[in-house]
Amino acid sequence: xxxxxxxxxxxxxxxxxxxxxxxxxxxxxxxxxxxxxxxxxxxxxxxxxxxxxxxxxxxxxxxxxxxxxxxxxxxxxxxxxxxxxxxxxxxxxxxxxxxxxxxxxxxxxxxxxxxxxxxxxxxxxxxxxxxxxxxxxxxxxxxxxxxxxxxxxxxxxxxxxxxxxxxxxxxxxxxxxxxxxxxxxxxxxxxxxxxxxxxxxxxxxxxxxx
Amino acid sequence: xxxxxxxxxxxxxxxxxxxxxxxxxxxxxxxxxxxxxxxxxxxxxxxxxxxxxxxxxxxxxxxxxxxxxxxxxxxxxxxxxxxxxxxxxxxxxxxxxxxxxxxxxxxxxxxxxxxxxxxxxxxxxxxxxxxxxxxxxxxxxxxxxxxxxxxxxxxxxxxxxxxxxxxxxxxxxxxxxxxxxxxxxxxxxxxxxxxxxxxxxxxxxxxxxxxxxxxxxxxxxxxxxxxxx
Numbered sequence: 178x179x180x181x182x183x184x185x186x187x188x189x190x191x192x193x194x195x196x197x198x199x200x201x202x203x204x205x206x207x208x209x210x211x212x213x214x215x216x217x218x219x220x221x222x223x224x225x226x227x228x229x230x231x232x233x234x235x236x237x238x239x240x241x242x243x244x245x246x247x248x249x250x251x252x253x254x255x256x257x258x259x260x261x262x263x264x265x266x267x268x269x270x271x272x273x274x275x276x277x278x279x280x281x282x283x284x285x286x287x288x289x290x291x292x293x294x295x296x297x298x299x300x301x302x303x304x305x306x307x308x309x310x311x312x313x314x315x316x317x318x319x320x321x322x323x324x325x326x327x328x329x330x331x332x333x334x335x336x337x338x339x340x341x342x343x344x345x346x347x348x349x350x351x352x353x354x355x356x357x358x359x360x361x362x363x364x365x366x367x368x369x370x371x372x373x374x375x376x377x378x379x380x381x382x383x384x385x386x387x
Numbered sequence: 388x389x390x391x392x393x394x395x396x397x398x399x400x401x402x403x404x405x406x407x408x409x410x411x412x413x414x415x416x417x418x419x420x421x422x423x424x425x426x427x428x429x430x431x432x433x434x435x436x437x438x439x440x441x442x443x444x445x446x447x448x449x450x451x452x453x454x455x456x457x458x459x460x461x462x463x464x465x466x467x468x469x470x471x472x473x474x475x476x477x478x479x480x481x482x483x484x485x486x487x488x489x490x491x492x493x494x495x496x497x498x499x500x501x502x503x504x505x506x507x508x509x510x511x512x513x514x515x516x517x518x519x520x521x522x523x524x525x526x527x528x529x530x531x532x533x534x535x536x537x538x539x540x541x542x543x544x545x546x547x548x549x550x551x552x553x554x555x556x557x558x559x560x561x562x563x564x565x566x567x568x569x570x571x572x573x574x575x576x577x578x579x580x581x582x583x584x585x586x587x588x589x590x591x592x593x594x595x596x597x598x599x600x601x602x603x604x605x606x607x608x609x610x611x612x613x614x615x616x
Contacts, residue, residue, distance in 0.1 A: 260587035310530035330594025367577035
């Protein structure tokens, strides 16, 4: 084991045996998350990586457990975006050359729970799981066309889903904290499971003195 | 239209939450004295009945609904609860459309003065939908989410009378012989998730003039009676 890995392992051991943080239970916090999302699996074949934003409000029930509600929004372009395609216009039967404009968006409203592990001082790593309703929206349009076309539309459906991941929170001052969070979302559609990763920077706000 | 609805929903939720969280002028000085019924550990059991309607073009007429539920205050002024409702959304002749939401919700409660308890919050759950005597009956569950707000006033010891307003967003069912809706033969989102994997071309799923919103809004305004303990 190299010297560097020895130092990492030593630091982790120190975190394990160190006294628990002085952060008390019964704290409440609102957290804003900004980052990106990366579709994986079959969803990665139809959607490109994009951006995400989230807002959550939670409460720390015990020293190691917090729970709350969250709303997240993910947006990305489709993999056919900017592709040039010859289509047959249904009304006239004419061939029209179009440049596609595709977009996927997902909004989520759900509940979550965080389990804080190896918390020490201002640093609080945690594991997080959640469940909620996901609304998946697909829009198809044209950004350019050789002739008039009626191509364009929107499809949308709500699905149940779950999420799991981990994060790290660092208390800056008072009730304000900064952190990082990575989650894997699984959304259960009719014939497939929509999977996407989200990673983002978190900013938390809570009453001073938490 | 869908974006407009989303904007309205967000604005309404913000106003409702602000209204519930804020203490009006006439209640100044009483904010530190939330009643015992808003304290952590308090439990509420509610029954309610009233008006229910689908919002949108060519939708069924609004009719009646009822429900019951339970709330527990997990923090002072914050409750977590579960509700079940039964809503007859409308009738066309003998055909009927029914929605049965089973939901969980988080509400922020407040107190204005000495006798008004407003609240606002959000919820989500499974919405059972049923159309019958239509010639093409259908039923099934779909996820839904909602914002809700309302208020209570004490009418007896441990008894509150209130008004509950909620606006839920759920998937719009396909058209059938009795009720309007999107064309059921169109490529749906579940199909698009798989069929768009292929290369671009004339054979890929294409949406032509398919701009109708695929979600709809369910409104309900109900009288509520709550027992606190």
